Amino acid sequence: MPALLEARSLHAGYGETRVLHGIDFAVEQGGVTALLGANGAGKTTTLRAICGMVRTSGEIRLGEERIDGRPTEDIVQRGVAHVPDGRGTFFELTVEENLRLGSYIRRDRHGIAQDLERVFGYFPRLRERFRQQAGTLSGGEQQMLAIARALLLGPRLLLLDEPSFGLAPLIVQDIFAILHRIRADEGVSILLVEQNASLALDIAEQAYLLETGRIVISGPAAEIRRDESIRRSYLGY
Amino acid sequence: MARNALLAILAWLVVACLPTFLLSDYHLFQLTMVIVYAIAILGLAILTGFNGQISLGHGAFYAIGAYVTAVLMYQYGVPYWATLPVSAIVCAVFGFLIGLPALRLGGLYLALTTFALAVAVPQLLKHDALEPWTGGVQGLVIDKPDPPFGLDLSPDQWLYLFSLFVGAVLFLLAWNVVRGRIGRAMMAIRDHSLAAEAMGIDIALLKTRTFALSAMYTGIAGSLGAIVVQFVAPDSFGIFVSIYFFVGLVVGGVSSIGGAIFGGLFIEFVPNLAEKVSKAAPGAVYGVILIAVMFLMPGGVAGFVGSLFARFRRGTKSVELRPAMIGESVANNVSAGVPGGAEPDPGGNRGV
């Protein structure tokens, strides 16, 4: 099956600092791809690079098109939803307004309403808190809100940046259970960045390991999970 | 090195005296105003350029100095030269007093407040309670002083030399302050106040003192200006005086002592030239040049000249001239995605 997203020789950085040194990876259509690595390895930068939020050189293809060098808004138009690190919630706005913004670029009111119902199916707590100010939500709820907002775009590709970050283990379990459901029901391709390797490898088909801006390991997630030496040296478990 | 510098300055001074004998009284009057404005702008440079406190209201100090001199001369017959020290002290005190609340403001908020001060000043000057001294809306007319010791000079020639002398002293003083420990402390506060505080600099004291010093300079300039122009009235001290000083500062070079002279030249002569085109032209010219400088030449003329010199002379220790460093970047004050959202950050020295 052709990859939905493909990156080739991707370099990226901030100002004078280069963070990614020519990496290659792909996200399969309809699958989950995990991007693992320690802090500072360049995982967040990779997602930002895909979204046009940092300066890049190299190729990034979404489907048939090249998206490198395009502004973020254009890339979003093409069906890429990014749940950034830190959630990126609009704190001053209500849950409802946050969700409405998720579907900002869409015009199909009926479709949006349907998707909203489905999203409430995954995250019933958001329906309860619909009119609350987003900044008053707990960390876990904000993560749910961020994912919900991204889903409301109706994306082809969902980028998740460390959904487990800063959350209690039970909540993380809940969220990943929901991610499993989303992955099964929605048909959206997911690129998952995670420090928590075991959670990520549990849900992904493909995995890449990033170390100081270079990909050092890549392959089927199941294999990587089975390989004890990789687990011990790189993934810490 | 210091001796060479002093000799150079003396040489410049001698050269600067020459116009006294070469130019007409009117041109001398214009040059005298250049010196006056240069001193005023130097005051602003001390505060904004070297200490990072943005003031859009220095016209207020200029007005205070002018009125102190005018009132003393007109109402009490004090000789012109004796009014300068009084004016200096009065303005320093006002500067200190204004510097106190200014401690809690930074960047944009200080600019806003000083802007408000400048707008309010003419109204204050016209107030009835002060009228017995200030002459109200009509203002005061003062006599041009005669040269002392019966020197064979016209009053304009004498005033030029007098202002030149006062200016030279003030510039030397400023140059000394900036080069020394106090100057470095001032600039440390401007560039990174947190680090400066950690190094033991008493920020509050230094900032208010800098405000006082700056006010003193611009106040003395106001006094000189009053003597030279022979007239003070509330409507001559509106918001545009402050704005023009600001423009002169930026054009000359924000953190530059020499640049203040160019700033003075700029605001004395450009309006004259521009007004020939139309009454409205000076404002437009100022505005365009101000924006152009901000975009193209943030170091002003002095910065430009300095960079030319630096090309020819390696290892020149020059004070950083870019106003681009003054005040933290606006972007740093935007806390996107932080609970509570974008906060008004007055800066200042409140600590957390």
Place this chain on the structure above:
Amino acid sequence: MEGVLHQVLSGIASGGIYASVALALVMIYQATHHVNFAQGEMATLSTYIALTLINLGLPYWIAFVITIVVSFVLGLLIERILMRPMMDAPVLASVGVFIGLLLIINSSTGWMFDYMIKTFPTPFPGGPLLFSGYVSGHELGAFFITLVVLIAVYLFFRHTKLGLAMRAAAFNPVSSRLVGIRVGWMLALGWGLAASIGAVAGMMVAPIVYLDPNMMAGILLYAFAGALLGGIDNPLGAVLGGFAVGIIENLAGAYLVGTELKLTVALIIIVSVLVVKPSGLLGRTVLSRV
């Protein structure tokens, strides 16, 4: 007592004008963290445009609407051309650009329309109306117009998709891009809207204070005071602050300091707010980023 009532009502009327300009200031501040020092001049220019249209024979309300549209476009252009490069500039640079803009607009206005003081017509029937002598017809009319504008703006931001997008862009430009909002254009629209609001304020105040190129300087000051008093990052606060300043200014002018020192009252309000509670009455008190 009657005098107080008169001052208060009059203050509410002028407060509406201050509230409008304060709202324009806050809109731009919220989105860009810049203070538009040239807001007053833009409003003055708009008022002159309106006068020109009226003098050309257009009915008042047609001129009113055209002026609003033209001002909107002007504000939008200024943002796109001048302000965009200044997005991340240090404070001094942005202050310089705004002051430069102030100078340019001010002198352009003077050049195009000369410096003679002009009268500006009011569409409202003159003479004291309902409150028998406490407010003039124009003051009442101006109050209602500004109220309508403020309510319209509120509804726009709260209940339209575009308004939501503009708010989002102001609060969190990064996340806004991630949902496909063109943040740059949102800012431009914000500027256009602020310019339009300023135009309304100018047209409402001109019949009272007469039109000359420096008409709005004092009003800008009151608007600053109002915006700071209410909270410079809070539109509702700015509006309330504007009304409050109108009332305070009138009362203080009548009973405390005399009408000649009303600007000083504004200055005192500004200094007091910034020293005591910089975030204003309704603004968010957030820990200052050290």
